[in-house]
Amino acid sequence: MTFIDTIINELRDTGIKRYGLINKEGRYFENNLSLSAKKILLKMILENKDIPVNSYIKRKLGNSDQNLYIYKIAFNGFLICTSSSDKMIILDLFVRIAQKFGYLLYKYFKSQESDIVSQKTSVPIQEISKLPPQKTTVSPQINDEFRINQPITAIIISKNNDFVPEPVAWIPNSINEKEIIRIATKGLVLILGATDKIKECYSLIHFLNRKQIGLIYLFEIPNRGKPASATLTILFNENIKKIIFANIEETEAEIKNYLYKNRINFNFTNENLESLQNKIISILNKPSIKAEKVNQIQKKDSRLDLKDAMMKEIRKIKKPVTIGKKIEKPKSKLESEMVKAIKKVKNEV
Numbered sequence: 387m388t389f390i391d392t393i394i395n396e397l398r399d400t401g402i403k404r405y406g407l408i409n410k411e412g413r414y415f416e417n418n419l420s421l422s423a424k425k426i427l428l429k430m431i432l433e434n435k436d437i438p439v440n441s442y443i444k445r446k447l448g449n450s451d452q453n454l455y456i457y458k459i460a461f462n463g464f465l466i467c468t469s470s471s472d473k474m475i476i477l478d479l480f481v482r483i484a485q486k487f488g489y490l491l492y493k494y495f496k497s498q499e500s501d502i503v504s505q506k507t508s509v510p511i512q513e514i515s516k517l518p519p520q521k522t523t524v525s526p527q528i529n530d531e532f533r534i535n536q537p538i539t540a541i542i543i544s545k546n547n548d549f550v551p552e553p554v555a556w557i558p559n560s561i562n563e564k565e566i567i568r569i570a571t572k573g574l575v576l577i578l579g580a581t582d583k584i585k586e587c588y589s590l591i592h593f594l595n596r597k598q599i600g601l602i603y604l605f606e607i608p609n610r611g612k613p614a615s616a617t618l619t620i621l622f623n624e625n626i627k628k629i630i631f632a633n634i635e636e637t638e639a640e641i642k643n644y645l646y647k648n649r650i651n652f653n654f655t656n657e658n659l660e661s662l663q664n665k666i667i668s669i670l671n672k673p674s675i676k677a678e679k680v681n682q683i684q685k686k687d688s689r690l691d692l693k694d695a696m697m698k699e700i701r702k703i704k705k706p707v708t709i710g711k712k713i714e715k716p717k718s719k720l721e722s723e724m725v726k727a728i729k730k731v732k733n734e735v
Contacts, residue, residue, distance in 0.1 A: 389487050390416050390494070397467060400479050406466040409495045410435035419466070430456060431464060434683065436625055440484065440673035441681040444473070459484050460492040460671055461537045461626070481673050489668040496536075537626050537670055538663050539598055543654045544570035545607060545616040554616070555654040557663065569593070573602035573617045588638060590630070597624045601634075603641050607649050618645070620666070629670050636669050 390407070394416060397405045406417030412428050419427070434443060437458050445454040451470040457480045459465045465483065469476055540561060544551040551570035553563070572591070588603045603618040618641060622630055630637070644662045648654055 389490050393465075393483055393487055396479065396483060400469070400475065401471055402467045402469050404468040407463065407491070408466060409463045409498065410461075413498065415494075415498075417466070427456070427466060437683050438626070438681060439488075439629060439671055440481075441683050442477070442480065443683050455480075457484075460488055460495060461667070463491055463495040484671075484673045488671045488673065489664075492667065492671050537623055537667055538620060539596075539623060540569075540619075540621040541659050541663055542566055542570055542619045542621075543616065543659070544573075544619075545609075546574055546614060549574065551617070554652075555656050555659055557656050557659045559656060569600070569619055569621070570617060573600070573604075573619050574615075586642075588641075590634075592624070593621065596621070598622060599624050599627050599630060601630070601637070603638075603645075605645050605649065607652060616649075626670065633669050633672075637666055640665050640669060 393407075394405065404419060404423075406419045406424075406427070407415040408417070408427070408431055409415070410431065412432055414424060417424075430443070434456070437443075439458050439461055441458050443456040445456075446452075447454055447468065452468045453470070453473075453476075454468050455466070455476055457465045457467075459480070465480065467476070540557065542556040542561075543554045544566070545554055546552075551567055551574055553566045553570060556566055572593075573589075586603070586605050588601060591600045591602065592598075593600050599622045601620045601622065603620075605616055605618065606613045607616045608614075620641075640662070644658070644665075648658060
């Protein structure tokens, strides 16, 4: 039995009959939702795909006792369900599932991204004949490629060589080397400018041009018998800055653990940076232990209360004035004043 099966069983054990897993780009995975429900929910997901992790949207379903819950269980995915149970029972269930499987779901959604791209670019066989002929073009390769849709967009380790950063390891591999040096230089200037001695510390700065938050950690490395300085820079998507601040102590502890294992032999590689990245994402993706701290996102209903919205609009329409079998539009104030003026002139004549 997979962890997805375990999640579904936990939902069913709580009395939840309708459920679904969907990534932030709108692709459904395990679910038993109707086609019409999927179409309505898809619009809501795309409108709210950037809400924080461990947040939810609640909607009452018409006149029934059922409520719809859309829970951001991972940076890149949602858990959807309908239930008539008490809200705190549902939120407690969400937190338990997220603590046990949130990071696994993050990796699961991420592993499907390549399939999503291929689906968007594929064309059904029966439709090919209807398409006009297209010219073949070659797109230029982009070297400066950050993981802009991920919580961590890049990690860079560089050592200080006479106040000139020397990159040692970085992820993703596709980042332009000039950009690596530019980012590492900013980190050295900010931290080394504050102290003459090498003291382990970190600083959080804004990379405004990239809309990213940088955590820059200064540490000491052996260098021909003398201590030298180095920096570890982690670039985060600025959309999760509140989550970064809330988990900064645990993130710092994970960085220290990573440096303790690797800096003695200067064993910094792209592979163990990937491992560090996964551990930090796991920390950031973990919800609060208490269900009361799950953040509710207040959003206006979109299409779920369509009937009520239409009835309100109908009530706003004024009924026409009926005289016998003729229907006359109510006169405006200006028209009434003009009629009075004309009658007055006729009487005077």
